Amino acid sequence: xxxxxxxxxxxxxxxxxxxxxxxxxxxxxxxxxxxxxxxxxxxxxxxxxxxxxxxxxxxxxxxxxxxxxxxxxxxxxxxxxxxxxxxxxxxxxxxxxxxxxxxxxxxxxxxxxxxxxxxxxxxxxxxxxxxxxxxxxxxxxxxxxxxxxxxxxxxxxxxxxxxxxxxxxxxxxxxxxxxxxxxxxxxxxxxxxxxxxxxxxxxxxxxxxxxxxxxxxxxxxxxxxxxxxxxxxxxxxxxxxxxxxxxxxxxxxxxxxxxxxxxxxxxxxxxxxxxxxxxxxxxxxxxxxxxxxxxxxxxxxxxxxxxxxxxxxxxxxxxxxxxxxxxxxxxxxxxxxxxxxxxxxxxxxxxxxxxxxxxxxxxxxxxxxxxxxxxxxxxxxxxxxxxxxxxxxxxxxxxxxxxxxxxxxxxxxxxxxxxxxxxxxxxxxxxxxxxxxxxxxxxxxxxxxxxxxxxxxxxxxxxxx
Amino acid sequence: xxxxxxxxxxxxxxxxxxxxxxxxxxxxxxxxxxxxxxxxxxxxxxxxxxxxxxxxxxxxxxxxxxxxxxxxxxxxxxxxxxxxxxxxxxxxxxxxxxxxxxxxxxxxxxxxxxxxxxxxxxxxxxxxxxxxxxxxxxxxxxxxxxxxxxxxxxxxxxxxxxxxxxxxxxxxxxxxxxxxxxxxxxxxxxxxxxxxxxxxxxxxxxxxxxxxxxxxxxxxxxxxxxxxxxxxxxxxxxxxxxxxxxxxxxxxxxxxxxxxxxxxxxxxxxxxxxxxxxxxxxxxxxxxxxxxxxxxxxxxxxxxxxxxxxxxxxxxxxxxxxxxxxxxxxxxxxxxxxxxxxxxxxxxxxxxxxxxxxxxxxxxxxxxxxxxxxxxxxxxxxxxxxxxxxxxxxxxxxxxxxxxxxxxxxxxxxxxxxxxxxxxxxxxxxxxxxxxxxxxxxxxxxxxxxxxxxxxxxxxxxxxxxxxxxxxxxxxxxxxxxxxxxxxxxxxxxxxxxxxxxxxxxxxxxxxxxxxxxxxxxxxxxxxxxx
Numbered sequence: 001x002x003x004x005x006x007x008x009x010x011x012x013x014x015x016x017x018x019x020x021x022x023x024x025x026x027x028x029x030x031x032x033x034x035x036x037x038x039x040x041x042x043x044x045x046x047x048x049x050x051x052x053x054x055x056x057x058x059x060x061x062x063x064x065x066x067x068x069x070x071x072x073x074x075x076x077x078x079x080x081x082x083x084x085x086x087x088x089x090x091x092x093x094x095x096x097x098x099x100x101x102x103x104x105x106x107x108x109x110x111x112x113x114x115x116x117x118x119x120x121x122x123x124x125x126x127x128x129x130x131x132x133x134x135x136x137x138x139x140x141x142x143x144x145x146x147x148x149x150x151x152x153x154x155x156x157x158x159x160x161x162x163x164x165x166x167x168x169x170x171x172x173x174x175x176x177x178x179x180x181x182x183x184x185x186x187x188x189x190x191x192x193x194x195x196x197x198x199x200x201x202x203x204x205x206x207x208x209x210x211x212x213x214x215x216x217x218x219x220x221x222x223x224x225x226x227x228x229x230x231x232x233x234x235x236x237x238x239x240x241x242x243x244x245x246x247x248x249x250x251x252x253x254x255x256x257x258x259x260x261x262x263x264x265x266x267x268x269x270x271x272x273x274x275x276x277x278x279x280x281x282x283x284x285x286x287x288x289x290x291x292x293x294x295x296x297x298x299x300x301x302x303x304x305x306x307x308x309x310x311x312x313x314x315x316x317x318x319x320x321x322x323x324x325x326x327x328x329x330x331x332x333x334x335x336x337x338x339x340x341x342x343x344x345x346x347x348x349x350x351x352x353x354x355x356x357x358x359x360x361x362x363x364x365x366x367x368x369x370x371x372x373x374x375x376x377x378x379x380x381x382x383x384x385x386x387x388x389x390x391x392x393x394x395x396x397x398x399x400x401x402x403x404x405x406x407x408x409x410x411x412x413x414x415x416x417x418x419x420x421x422x423x424x425x426x427x428x429x430x431x432x433x434x435x436x437x438x439x440x441x442x443x444x445x446x447x448x449x450x451x452x453x454x455x456x457x458x459x460x461x462x463x464x465x
Numbered sequence: 466x467x468x469x470x471x472x473x474x475x476x477x478x479x480x481x482x483x484x485x486x487x488x489x490x491x492x493x494x495x496x497x498x499x500x501x502x503x504x505x506x507x508x509x510x511x512x513x514x515x516x517x518x519x520x521x522x523x524x525x526x527x528x529x530x531x532x533x534x535x536x537x538x539x540x541x542x543x544x545x546x547x548x549x550x551x552x553x554x555x556x557x558x559x560x561x562x563x564x565x566x567x568x569x570x571x572x573x574x575x576x577x578x579x580x581x582x583x584x585x586x587x588x589x590x591x592x593x594x595x596x597x598x599x600x601x602x603x604x605x606x607x608x609x610x611x612x613x614x615x616x617x618x619x620x621x622x623x624x625x626x627x628x629x630x631x632x633x634x635x636x637x638x639x640x641x642x643x644x645x646x647x648x649x650x651x652x653x654x655x656x657x658x659x660x661x662x663x664x665x666x667x668x669x670x671x672x673x674x675x676x677x678x679x680x681x682x683x684x685x686x687x688x689x690x691x692x693x694x695x696x697x698x699x700x701x702x703x704x705x706x707x708x709x710x711x712x713x714x715x716x717x718x719x720x721x722x723x724x725x726x727x728x729x730x731x732x733x734x735x736x737x738x739x740x741x742x743x744x745x746x747x748x749x750x751x752x753x754x755x756x757x758x759x760x761x762x763x764x765x766x767x768x769x770x771x772x773x774x775x776x777x778x779x780x781x782x783x784x785x786x787x788x789x790x791x792x793x794x795x796x797x798x799x800x801x802x803x804x805x806x807x808x809x810x811x812x813x814x815x816x817x818x819x820x821x822x823x824x825x826x827x828x829x830x831x832x833x834x835x836x837x838x839x840x841x842x843x844x845x846x847x848x849x850x851x852x853x854x855x856x857x858x859x860x861x862x863x864x865x866x867x868x869x870x871x872x873x874x875x876x877x878x879x880x881x882x883x884x885x886x887x888x889x890x891x892x893x894x895x896x897x898x899x900x901x902x903x904x905x906x907x908x909x910x911x912x913x914x915x916x917x918x919x920x921x922x923x924x925x926x927x928x929x930x931x932x933x934x935x936x937x938x939x940x941x942x943x944x945x946x947x948x949x950x951x952x953x954x955x956x957x958x959x960x961x962x963x964x965x966x967x968x969x970x971x972x973x974x975x976x977x978x979x980x981x982x983x984x985x986x987x988x989x990x991x992x993x994x995x996x
Contacts (some may be wrong), residue, residue, distance in 0.1 A: 005758075007694055008852070055645070076620040078614065078621070119864065129569065155694055155862075275645055280866050290576045305869040307869050308868070312768070
């Protein structure tokens with residue numbers, strides 16, 4: 001028997017998680033408006049399909065970009081041979097300018113501190129390799145993106161220790177929670193190398209407050225550790241309070257020549273903001289020379305196709321396009337978000353108040369048969385198999401409270417969203433009537449029991465049991 | 466109770482006093498202590514205590530880590546110094562190394578400036594690249610194995626077929642949702658199908674490749690790393706016949722922690738490994754307690770450029786079966802054949818024989834055969850379902866851009882174009898190769914027999930000052946800094962015989978060749994006059 005490596009045969013890839021199982025079920029029976037109207041509707045994929053038409057019209061007006069041409073001249077040869085892990089300079093310049101624009105131009109980025117990667121998946125893993133030894137740990141606030149269990153831990157052998165957040169304060173990070181997580185890591189004999197947060201949050205869809213960011217900065221300063229801010233959803237903020245990047249806080253606090261400046265790293269990607277996950281474009285931004293040097297070399301394992309770099313450099317350099325895109329995209333996300341929220345309300349379901357992201361953090365605690373994760377799983381299975389909606393259960397995101405679900409809204413048409421809400425309402429209504437009839441029958445049996453008691457007919461009671 | 470004296474030597478050994486006089490001053494009282502009541506205990510306690518205190522003292526006063534003072538940039542053009550330097554140039558940053566928390570140890574070793582002649586040469590060319598008109602005094606690149614000889618054909622194809630292919634205009638209008646959205650991270654099905662049929666034609670000949678056994682990655686570099694993660698644990702090893710591609714030292718060892726054990730080959734065997742050498746290397750590893758998990762071969766070979774004969778491949782299968790290890794066959798140059806010998810892929814061997822296929826894995830890519838290194842397209846081809854299943858999950862870290870897949874699905878499926886491309890490519894590569902070899906021959910430099918690849922393996926041992934790695938590197942340095950041509954010395958490829966150099970010719974044009982030969986001649990003359 002040709003044995004495989006331990007890594008290949010272990011379960012660190014987390015593929016058994018319900019997050020992925022739901023996807024598998026969807027793939028077996030995917031909804032299609034025409035071909036499979038009774039199929040499962042995918043609401044577990046955080047993809048942004050709302051602004052494709054903007055990209056398409058730009059491409060139609062700018063054929064040179066996809067045609068390997070610059071100012072009418074073919075640069076095919078240059079691109080075909082370009083595999084420099086420092087990245088196409090024009091692309092990095094355009095990308096940092098875009099990142100700046102998304103942050104309201106309150107911060108600027110230096111392209112020489114930017115390292116490209118094949119998607120944020122690759123960027124996050126590379127950062128782990130750069131910052132932590134096998135067996136060391138990073139603290140992550142819960143609930144968090146299920147993919148992190150695989151991306152951050154698998155090949156790197158780094159551990160994740162959760163910072164427990166609760167609904168009591170809308171899942172915000174508190175000082176106590178941070179300290180508790182740190183202590184927990186110590187108890188487990190794990191050396192903490194840093195904190196990783198997603199801002200705006202996945203799966204919450206909320207932006208971090210100034211207070212939270214300051215708290216984090218203070219925490220990493222005191223503990224002498226790193227902070228990674230995964231800002232992959234920064235361009236999806238559609239309403240107030242608006243997005244504050246950690247870089248802004250660093251700038252405000254005059255941290256430029258301090259220790260902490262080198263220990264804050266940002267991860268970005270075009271998969272969510274521009275809706276181009278297939279292009280595999282991610283980036284690491286760091287002020288630490290050694291991190292940039294190591295990550296640059298490691299990017300050999302996940303370089304971005306030169307064809308893609310060139311196309312996007314042309315697109316992102318078109319400032320008119322980017323300005324229009326950012327605002328239009330936000331408008332559409334806001335509208336769609338509203339539709340989901342109101343659709344859920346009709347079914348008596350509320351969600352966490354959110355201002356960003358491609359999903360809502362939905363509160364279905366009142367639909368659980370008991371306040372347990374088993375009940376959450378039960379409910380989830382019903383929703384996937386009976387209601388035929390693939391949503392992500394909070395347990396897959398390591399949420400500390402059962403009953404929360406992540407529901408995506410930007411990866412389908414409006415009609416499909418409407419249909420999904422109808423299905424959900426039908427389910428909730430029928431569940432209510434079953435509950436009602438259960439309640440009535442329970443009441444009936446209770447009356448019977450009391451009746452019997454009142455007649456003091458002990459033997460009958462025993463007999464009934 | 467008899468008190469046994471602890472030997473004076475034992476006592477004097479422990480505290481290690483600086484002078485004999487002091488020693489006596491310590492020993493005499495100790496002896497007295499020992500001879501007295503309860504002496505044995507005190508007699509052994511005191512030296513122990515002294516010993517521990519000494520250790521404690523030494524620990525506290527151990528000199529701090531030598532601070533890496535930024536070495537001044539070398540004013541001489543010699544790159545030899547860089548090869549032995551160990552301090553990290555990246556510590557030049559004025560921020561310095563504040564605390565222990567900065568980066569992981571794997572990051573600091575990776576961030577260090579390159580110490581292999583292979584990378585140093587490549588970096589030097591980037592700083593001062595030759596250009597016929599703009600920079601005729603620059604360094605001519607002969608160290609990067611790539612071809613620009615047929616890019617015009619691809620460029621033409623792209624300009625004629627672009628719009629439809631890029632955006633998948635099945636419906637006739639631009640639709641980005643077909644490529645922008647998430648697609649399977651191990652490659653779109655149509656891409657796998659197109660790649661399978663491409664590989665069948667280019668390297669399989671009679672054998673067809675099965676699309677369901679293909680995984681696509683962003684280049685062959687991650688393909689090899691992903692496969693390595695699946696086949697071996699940290700601390701295990703792969704056997705690799707030498708000379709081998711310098712990039713393996715990075716791609717396989719960096720993050721996986723797998724060791725590469727060289728299996729030395731000689732020019733007398735045309736650098737083809739023998740079963741004896743394989744056995745020897747395997748047994749030596751076992752003696753050291755290192756577990757060998759696979760043997761990695763490159764066929765057609767890099768840097769030698771020869772094709773492994775069928776018998777050698779059969780021997781390899783026998784060996785792998787006997788030792789119960791995997792075979793990784795990197796066939797990235799499988800379509801770059803220009804000699805008379807036929808290339809036989811492992812796929813062909815497996816197809817014809819009743820052998821256990823589960824241990825064979827093939828690496829491929831479009832960087833060499835199709836001259837598209839910038840597009841990042843690599844392949845893992847395996848017969849082992851478990852390997853495929855594990856590797857598939859790892860492809861998420863290194864996926865091919867869907868934009869690029871779209872373009873290539875059309876291109877690879879255009880069989881007429883592909884045929885025309887390979888015929889023309891073979892002709893052009895052979896032309897350049899023949900001119901280059903003729904030029905070298907004029908200088909008395911012969912090359913090993915080669916039928917494939919984009920380079921030749923040249924024997925310059927007559928020109929090196931001493932028949933050693935040092936001599937070879939001295940010549941390399943002269944060629945790089947005086948002749949201003951970048952070639953790869955055999956030592957960077959772990960070749961056991963000094964004096965061999967890999968010279969890549971496929972990015973040269975006919976006009977460049979006399980320039981290159983002339984430059985080598987100048988240096989060769991100075992070397993000959995010295996010897």
